[in-house]
Amino acid sequence: MRLAVGGGTISHHRGAGPADIKLLFPRPSMVNAMFAGTGNPIPTKGFNRISWLKGPFTQITDRLTHHLRHTPELLADPDYARVNTTLTLHLAAYSMAEIGNRDPIGRRIAAGMPDGDIQLAVRDDAALILRARGGRLSVHEGVSPTRRATMVFADLDSAGAVLRGEVATYTALGRGDIEPSGYVPLLDKMNKLLGLVPRYLA
Template sequence: MVDENVKACINLHAVLRNMEDLCELDKEAHDIIQGKNVAIRFSVKNIPAAIMTFNSGKCIMEKTESRNCHMNLFFKSPEHFNLMIEGKRNPIPTKGFRHIGFLKRDFARLADRLSYYLKPTHELLRNKDSARINTILTAYTAFFAIPEIANNDPLGKLNASRIADGTINIEIDQGPAIHITARSGRLEAAKGKASNARAFMVFDSIDTASGILNGTLDSYSCIGTGQLAIRGLVPMIDNLNKILAQVAGYLR
């Protein structure tokens, strides 16, 4: 049975977090946010809050307890937020009613674009540029979901406790890089490579990353062919992959 709290953490801090990359990678999303200046706080009971800021043609998503925002969207429970992500419930605005138009019009269009890439059709995946965006957003979703599971799910906590303190770099050649840092059994993810990483997971291409993440390629076979390179303190990655295996269950 899926833990609604963990699912809400993933939906907010891994899935919805993709808005900042969507607005950079997708021309339609990029055009939607031009000239917009609004910061939206997502306040979900019992999980860490986040603020999504649209400014200067960019979108930035930050996990924070700050209340410095133009608009606050309140969700009375993790279930309420999860249903909003599924399009079955609406948020409760408690601040910034003059931005309702942006929420209903522009933000709704952005949400549709995000869904377009994260729930792709076969036709989309046949287009090289669209498939690349799908892979990048899917990778960010999966790897930013890992800390949410590691810090909140019982099995995730167990596997996280077995990861030595330090940083793991996850890289896609000609694509994005992410690093995940372990400290006393808690994990934190951030974009980019860390200079002091102790372990490395390197995909040789966007296509390889896409295949492994969507299940059409076997990771162990890819290690054998050199399409996926694992080096450094390998037990860190072994336990990280056990948490990664839980992600799909929360994103169904």
């Protein structure tokens, strides 16, 4: 994968391609070590830009950690809660796709998913698409005009409470904080994938 940095934005792109800095991770544990600040990758290109990894890149990842490792005190700030919930929604969606494509149990679940788009959204806010095609999953930004199922959270507070595990899904459903609709088998398989996410994320 590649990160394109410029003009005050960062975008993610799948696959290899031209890059100014190239980092090699011979083992998966080296990726975790880099983000934990306990190890380094092997640079194969862009040696003169390594200082960027130790400076701005580290600052960005530290900020990401700040927003994802919440505390009750931090969540009391509405701006912090908004960023935390938005990041958590993205994290959950992309994690489900990776688990469905790579985890042995996840692959079996994804293989049984009918083709179609599941719209994941917070009303009047963030919107993501979990797309199933031929047993493979991908995530896309925005609203799907051909969605077969939807799971819409009433607001950011409701989404955050469910995604952080503070409120059970069934409780949120009973209160009307989540509105599922559409093709039930897709939603059922998605929920099974969502249940596997905590195995990988602490």
